[in-house]
Amino acid sequence: MSKDFKVEFYGHRRLGGFRKRLYIVFGVILISVGLFGLFNQDPSSGLFLLSLALLAGGTGNLIFALFDRRLLKERNYIRVSTERVKYKNSRQKPKTIRLKHLSDVIIDGQKAEFVKTDQSVGIYDFTGFPISVGSEIISVLKSLRNHTVMGEK
Structure with missing residues (x-):
């Protein structure tokens, strides 16, 4: 030589196709459960806050999948x-x-x-x-x- x-x-490496789909599916599931909890709970109950947290987590998963990059360099x-x-x-x-x-x-x-x-x-x-x-x-x-x-x- x-x-x-x-x-x-x-x-930041790109997410693989499987991981991207996984984040999208979990994001949709979390948003669905969060919305269900929001519409069926009293705003003063503790489950209402859990529903908000699930909604935020699902939205975060979807945004993370759309950026298509891993978090760590x-x-x-x-x-x-x-x-x-x-x-x-x-x-x-x-x-x-x-x-x-x-x-x-x-x-x-x-x-x-x-x-x-x-x-x-x-x-x-x-x-x-x-x-x-x-x-x-x-x-x-x-x-x-x-x-x-x-x-x-």
Whole structure:
């Protein structure tokens, strides 16, 4: 490898289709139960406040689903240099692998497994990146695998 490669993502990831539908369904259910409670309770009762809370929670779920972003920011990166590979998946500690300790790189879809000479495995998941950046990461990791297999560390 003659050139350093670096890709970073720091931001709010999009909700998946399943999660988005889940927030919408729960939002509609909470709003329905809240409205039912509002129309059928005396405003002085404690259940009236619970109905208001359910209504607010359901509205919050719907708004959250419409924004289509997760609440917490994530940091995800990979850096490949001539001496080491450094990567970090979201909510995990950064990991560094020296190329002389790298035995193989296995690419499986949007994940890469770094097999070290002591047979321990480090997994890097790059599903948070767009497809174009993911294909660029795959090409760099394939060239890294070719250098590792050929012994050009």
